[in-house]
Amino acid sequence: MTLLSRDRLIHILTGIILTAMVIGIYWNVQHFYFVSFDDNLYVYENPMTLQGLNAETLVWAFTSLEVFNWHPLAWLSHIIDVELHGLSPGGHHITSVVFHWANTLLIYLFFVLATKRRWESFFVAAIFAIHPMHVESVAWISERKDVLSLFFMLLSFLAYRAYRIKNGDTAYYILALLASLFALLAKPIAVVQPILLIALDIWPLNTYSSSRSLLDNAKRLLLDKIPFFLLSALGAAIAIIAQQKGGTVTSVEYFSLWQRIQHAAVSYLNYIGKIVVPTELGMYYLHELNPSVMLFIAAGLVLLGAIIAGFLIRKSHPWFLSGWMIFVVALLPVIGLVQVGAQSMADRYTYIPMIGLSIMFIWGISELVRKYRIARYATLAVGIIAVLLYGSLGYQQVQIWESNETLYTNTLRYDPYHPLANNNLGTHYMLTREYGNARECFQRTIAVTPAYATAYHNIGMCYLHEELPDSALTYFTKALARKPEYPEAMLFAGVAHTDLGNYRQAESYLVRARKLAPESVRPHYFLAKLYREEHRYALAERNFIRALETDPTVCEIYRELGLMLVDGGKIEGAKRLLSKAGEFGCSVDTVRTKIMQLSQ
Known part of the structure; x- marks a missing residue:
């Protein structure tokens, strides 16, 4: 057996294991119902979606600001689901799970290609597949835009990596830009993609180099992102117009800038806590009008400390800075500085940011194992226990989304x-x-x-x-x-x-x-x-x-x-x-x- 065939077999087996994880966690969604938490607006009471796919609904998907968002590919996915499955909710749920499964495999593929580190890439993908905080993005039909947007972002990352390793191949660059556009058409959260590409340039693509001057590094990191930034600026402008049209953007008179800064800092800390210990998860989490001063100070120290630490160790441990950038930047549009809606936090907002935090934890553990020569089998056992624990919690969280009654009663428990x-x-x-x-x-x-x-x-x-x-x-x-x-x-x-x-x-x-x-x-x-x-x-x-x-x-x-x-x-x-x-x-x-x- 050649080394190539052995590697290929390992990747296939890894894909099978990740697939089994997604199926095991989300198997029951095929029997779930629509919920009245926006599913009516997106699917079963939306007169355009209910028509199925035709010329009128195709035009409508690209021109509508309904539900105070502009996300034509998300609309098209719902329209196509109605065309394929009618109003049988099981089919709609399965579509979301398929995209989540594809995202899981794409995450593994990107990191294993970029780092050549199989175990670390596997655990990043596994945590993504099974984590309870991702259930909202997958089991809630209305959040199709989450799984769809990340799908195209990951395709963009893969094309961008190919563009880098092939010394600026224009074809791959155009593919990366096109996939980025599709991600924006699925959900405006993709406006963060140019900065995420910079984070990936720092690591694992290693475009940034300490041997080059600051100006040279800036050019390599920024110049080819200009078209991505222009796309993001256009997407952000349309998103703001849509939200303001719906009156969902909260005025600073109601929620002051200082309160927003406090809540943003504390929310970052709370997200880390819920990702590590995912308990008492609900539909979304309401604002506490006056968060603790000590908690705000602690949150500020964590945020600032991680940024300083990442910069100081960027040469020896670039994954830390890259992971922290992904986590912080991917949460930035929904952290509350521009307040949209009543929520201060929501599980679905972690769908992309958690990738960054997983990189930090998993590569950090891997470095410790290598440095202190901790037995690999012991580390693997700990990893498997973590996957089983998060998988168990993820499976339980999925059941909460079965129906209106299970969803709302669970939220009211806490x-x-x-x-x-x-x-x-x-x-x-x-x-x-x-x-x-x-x-x-x-x-x-x-x-x-x-x-x-x-x-x-x-x-x-x-x-x-x-x-x-x-x-x-x-x-x-x-x-x-x-x-x-x-x-x-x-x-x-x-x-x-x-x-x-x-x-x-x-x-x-x-x-x-x-x-x-x-x-x-x-x-x-x-x-x-x-x-x-x-x-x-x-x-x-x-x-x-x-x-x-x-x-x-x-x-x-x-x-x-x-x-x-x-x-x-x-x-x-x-x-x-x-x-x-x-x-x-x-x-x-x-x-x-x-x-x-x-x-x-």
């Missing part, structure tokens, strides 16, 4: 007043008609965020479903006090007034709801039902027809208008409408019975 988890779990309980449980969740949301109008509205909806319109109206009124132009609260306040027999107030609310949401079918529908109750049949018919013009697929509108025509003696028109109601899914037996009665 943070009982997490507002989003409470609100979403409450919505889940509403759908399963557990209205008492739902109200408890919404009340906990209000306890933390008393200005959150949606929680009041949802409590109102619980009471409305329980046929308690008086109590419902109280909470719809509270929702409108906090958000005066809230179409849903305005609409259902009108419905509650209708149920209470307050027809003048009901009409006022429903007309205002129609003005706030003219494209919605529901204001027309409920106005029509109100007018029918008041025997104002001409107005009722007009609004039923407007509702059908807005959405001609709602069976209840055909049924209600048909039944009203029965009362008015318009038998032929009623029969046509009731037949149409049956076509669109209303109770066929009930409709047939009514048609038979009309025919007699």
Whole structure:
């Protein structure tokens, strides 16, 4: 057996082991469901995604700023999934796992080619494959953009390495630049790629050399990154526009620059802690408004100390500086200096940065083993134990993403007043008609965020479903006090007034709801039902027809208008409408019975 064939066999076996790890951790996702944490926005309630792949959705994917992001390749991946799997969530989950598996193998391939160190490369890839903090990026369908973006970044790294070792081969450089563009089209986080390439130039590509002058090193490190920086600048500009359009960028008036700096420093420390000891993982982690001064000082010392240490030992241990750069820089866009959303930290944000920290730990341990001649078998045993431990925790974390209930209840185990988890779990309980449980969740949301109008509205909806319109109206009124132009609260306040027999107030609310949401079918529908109750049949018919013009697929509108025509003696028109109601899914037996009665 030649050395080449032996090496090739080792790489194949390593790939098989890494593949088995990914399959073992994520096998169950094929049986998981969509969750209401953005999956509705990306897939099962998005009218464009649901069309599947066609010319219209292709154009839309590249022009849409929906969900306040510009990530056309992420949209295309969801659209293609719908084309292939429909709304079977298992297929969507498997696609994400396939990309995660590919990323695992690409990480191993890059580092083993660049360093010739098999064991170290294997453990970096293994930790990436199984770590519990990566579960959110893989098992959450909406985070497809994470696995997709890193896939193209890793392809870019491999092409860039080939460009370096082949003395500036233009073809490989163009491939690296093209893959970098695709990474940006998948998720804006790829704006960090030029600096990550500089980190890789320092190590393991070793472009930086202490024998050259500072100016020569700067040229070698920076000049060929200019096109990458231009791409990143364009991607960052589009991302900021998209986020500002959605109002998700938090003003410094709400969250001061000094508070952001404090939180950023402390978050770096917290991320290191959670990566090393991944316990009490949740959907995302809320801000602590006034972090401990001592914790901030400790975080600052760690950050500054690691940078100084990396610079001082850059000649003998360049992997330390490179790994720390990857960790710090890859987290920088999401660390909170530009605050987007309510979260201070999220597991998914570690999908790329953890690679840097793994390099530091694993190559550091390897250096210690070599220096102090620690038995390799003992070190290997420790590595295997670490993989088994993280793998066990990773497998448990995957199960949390099975459904709405498992996801939100797990988050609430560690943070009982997490507002989003409470609100979403409450919505889940509403759908399963557990209205008492739902109200408890919404009340906990209000306890933390008393200005959150949606929680009041949802409590109102619980009471409305329980046929308690008086109590419902109280909470719809509270929702409108906090958000005066809230179409849903305005609409259902009108419905509650209708149920209470307050027809003048009901009409006022429903007309205002129609003005706030003219494209919605529901204001027309409920106005029509109100007018029918008041025997104002001409107005009722007009609004039923407007509702059908807005959405001609709602069976209840055909049924209600048909039944009203029965009362008015318009038998032929009623029969046509009731037949149409049956076509669109209303109770066929009930409709047939009514048609038979009309025919007699």
